[in-house]
Amino acid sequence: MAHQTAAKQVVLGSGRLLGIQRRIDAVELLGWLAVLIPALSYVADGGLTNLSDAGSWFEVINRLSALIGTSMLLVHMLLIARIPWLEKTLGLDKLTSHHKKLGKPVLYLLLLHTVTAVVSYSIADSVNPLVTLIGLVTDYPQLLLATVGVVLMIVVVISSIRAARRRMSYEAWYLIHLVSYVAVLVAIPHQFELGSELLASPWLNGYFIALYVYVFANVVWFRSLRPVVASLLMNQRITQVKKEANRTTSLTITGRRIERLGAEAGQFFMLRVMAKGMWWRSHPFSVSASPSKEIRFTIGARGDDTAKIQDLEPGTRVILEGPFGVFSEAKRTRQQVTLIAAGIGIAPIRALAESMAAEPGDITVIYRVTDTSDAALLDEVKRICQEREHDLFVLTGSRPNGPGFMPAQQEGERQQPEYQRLLTIAPYLLESDVYICGPGPWSESVLHALGKLHVAKDHIHLEEFSW
Amino acid sequence: MRVGTRIVATIVASSSALVAWSIGQQSTPPDLILVQASPATTDSSASATTKPSASATPPADNTAGATPAPLAPATGNTAGARPAPTSTQAPTAPAPVAPVVVSVTSDAITYKYGTVQVALTMTDGAITSVKMVQGDASNGRADAYTSLVDATLAAQSTNYGNISGATFTVDAFKKAVDNALAKI
Numbered sequence: 049m050a051h052q053t054a055a056k057q058v059v060l061g062s063g064r065l066l067g068i069q070r071r072i073d074a075v076e077l078l079g080w081l082a083v084l085i086p087a088l089s090y091v092a093d094g095g096l097t098n099l100s101d102a103g104s105w106f107e108v109i110n111r112l113s114a115l116i117g118t119s120m121l122l123v124h125m126l127l128i129a130r131i132p133w134l135e136k137t138l139g140l141d142k143l144t145s146h147h148k149k150l151g152k153p154v155l156y157l158l159l160l161h162t163v164t165a166v167v168s169y170s171i172a173d174s175v176n177p178l179v180t181l182i183g184l185v186t187d188y189p190q191l192l193l194a195t196v197g198v199v200l201m202i203v204v205v206i207s208s209i210r211a212a213r214r215r216m217s218y219e220a221w222y223l224i225h226l227v228s229y230v231a232v233l234v235a236i237p238h239q240f241e242l243g244s245e246l247l248a249s250p251w252l253n254g255y256f257i258a259l260y261v262y263v264f265a266n267v268v269w270f271r272s273l274r275p276v277v278a279s280l281l282m283n284q285r286i287t288q289v290k291k292e293a294n295r296t297t298s299l300t301i302t303g304r305r306i307e308r309l310g311a312e313a314g315q316f317f318m319l320r321v322m323a324k325g326m327w328w329r330s331h332p333f334s335v336s337a338s339p340s341k342e343i344r345f346t347i348g349a350r351g352d353d354t355a356k357i358q359d360l361e362p363g364t365r366v367i368l369e370g371p372f373g374v375f376s377e378a379k380r381t382r383q384q385v386t387l388i389a390a391g392i393g394i395a396p397i398r399a400l401a402e403s404m405a406a407e408p409g410d411i412t413v414i415y416r417v418t419d420t421s422d423a424a425l426l427d428e429v430k431r432i433c434q435e436r437e438h439d440l441f442v443l444t445g446s447r448p449n450g451p452g453f454m455p456a457q458q459e460g461e462r463q464q465p466e467y468q469r470l471l472t473i474a475p476y477l478l479e480s481d482v483y484i485c486g487p488g489p490w491s492e493s494v495l496h497a498l499g500k501l502h503v504a505k506d507h508i509h510l511e512e513f514s515w
Numbered sequence: 516m517r518v519g520t521r522i523v524a525t526i527v528a529s530s531s532a533l534v535a536w537s538i539g540q541q542s543t544p545p546d547l548i549l550v551q552a553s554p555a556t557t558d559s560s561a562s563a564t565t566k567p568s569a570s571a572t573p574p575a576d577n578t579a580g581a582t583p584a585p586l587a588p589a590t591g592n593t594a595g596a597r598p599a600p601t602s603t604q605a606p607t608a609p610a611p612v613a614p615v616v617v618s619v620t621s622d623a624i625t626y627k628y629g630t631v632q633v634a635l636t637m638t639d640g641a642i643t644s645v646k647m648v649q650g651d652a653s654n655g656r657a658d659a660y661t662s663l664v665d666a667t668l669a670a671q672s673t674n675y676g677n678i679s680g681a682t683f684t685v686d687a688f689k690k691a692v693d694n695a696l697a698k699i
Binding site for chain 1: 677
């Protein structure tokens with residue numbers, strides 16, 4: 049554990065790495081366990097006996113897909129509930145990617161449940177499934193609601209598949225995604241009022257009630273109430289808007305005891321600016337200076353709201369949700385550190401360079417820019433590296449033809465693969481924790497080079513700033 | 516997740532699934548398994564003839580035991596065996612020795628798995644007996660009726676819970692009892 053005392057102390061070493069891995073494994077196992085428990089309870093209750101004919105098979109699939117699908121849906125929601133203990137272990141980006149991966153399986157399971165339920169009843173009734181469906185939906189209002197829920201879920205998942213996301217504005221996707229809460233809520237009555245397993249087993253009933261309450265309480269508190277309450281209590285406001293180089297802007301946010309948010313260098317916040325046309329959506333921004341009594345973001349103008357940020361007036365109220373991310377000292381297990389940034393990715397890297405515990409020479413900073421005259425925060429990075437005696441390499445030049453994260457090599461230069469060039473710059477790379485922040489394709493190239501050098505994944509820490 | 520953890524977790528998960536399965540084999544099967552196609556042979560003629568009257572009862576009005584089901588007129592119940600509401604009332608005698616016994620038969624309630632019809636007896640205002648007049652006994656439904664009769668006698672109403680796997684049968688049974696109660 050990292051202890052922040054007056055003189056900063058960080059515990060490093062393989063024991064710490066093991067501890068981090070164990071915590072991640074434990075959390076992920078807990079997620080799987082939450083999904084497995086209802087199914088096991090069903091099986092232990094004799095659910096798999098009496099499998100005599102097609103109808104009973106449909107019934108078993110119906111029950112199992114309902115139990116697994118529902119608990120998976122709850123885990124799926126838990127992943128985006130912004131729960132601190134989960135976030136500190138896995139980090140928001142990993143939670144989000146798990147959430148994305150679970151979306152389709154959850155829908156498939158719940159569709160399977162819907163279809164097998166109708167089919168098994170239609171077999172029992174020996175009428176066609178459509179008649180059964182109409183009968184069920186008209187006789188049981190709970191089932192009508194649940195059917196509406198599953199249709200809404202289909203809409204939400206379709207709107208989230210990549211092809212649809214590309215054609216759709218973020219706004220449209222966001223609004224449709226909010227509907228998923230409705231889809232989940234309207235499906236609840238039929239589970240508790242008609243669900244045979246839940247009615248039969250009080251403890252399974254309690255298990256699902258507890259899970260629902262936990263998920264919704266966390267979503268409501270951490271996603272909406274807490275950020276608003278904190279913003280009002282702390283009076284979070286923009287106190288400074290400073291134009292930097294390369295169409296970037298630094299925003300300084302202050303507030304009463306804002307340090308209580310507990311942000312660390314390398315982390316980010318979801319920033320919601322309470323200005324006209326911007327208040328309804330938040331954006332992720334990395335902290336660009338070691339957080340203290342104030343929190344500073346450095347933001348590149350790249351479309352949508354980020355362009356408007358340059359014109360914000362000091363005094364504008366903001367709502368900070370966070371801090372998020374484990375792209376911080378929390379994941380560091382080695383003394384040597386290599387920080388690699390491109391473009392506006394320098395923001396969290398600068399904060400890390402400023403605040404990481406280090407002896408002179410422990411930290412190597414590599415900053416990839418097109419042009420030094422137009423590099424964000426370059427002066428600050430230079431000053432920090434000079435004061436703290438980090439090695440700084442600013443890689444200037446145009447992009448190579450084809451993939452690559454380094455500047456194109458000149459005609460006369462000795463042609464070398466990028467990983468060798470990287471090793472020349474940062475000879476301690478193989479004994480380092482490597483922190484990478486930059487655009488997606490560029491980060492891929494860095495990862496490729498690190499792969500060639502066999503740098504272990506446990507020591508590579510990545511934050512993409514466009515997601 | 517690390518590879519080792521994943522392997523261990525998979526082994527543990529599958530062995531616990533096995534354990535759960537073997538526990539399930541030993542445990543008594545759930546009260547009912549509804550899925551098997553109900554033959555409905557025994558009562559087919561009755562259910563066919565009683566369908567019109569039963570359809571007059573709105574479905575889904577199952578939860579509130581207090582609301583008496585809207586009463587369909589007893590016409591159309593050509594099941595023959597159905598006795599008219601017989602009341603053996605003691606004529607306002609001063610000696611309250613003879614208990615007031617009322618017997619009534621419900622309408623035949625048709626639902627997805629067949630037909631349920633009950634004969635209900637009330638003695639001095641208390642439900643003292645519920646008998647099945649019609650009811651498919653396959654797939655463990657006979658057991659369900661036993662529990663439902665017990666529950667009705669205990670609760671003196673249809674205000675009790677559900678039986679696992681028998682939601683629809685329970686609903687139909689409750690409707691039949693409510694219907695009978697409303698006739699008294």
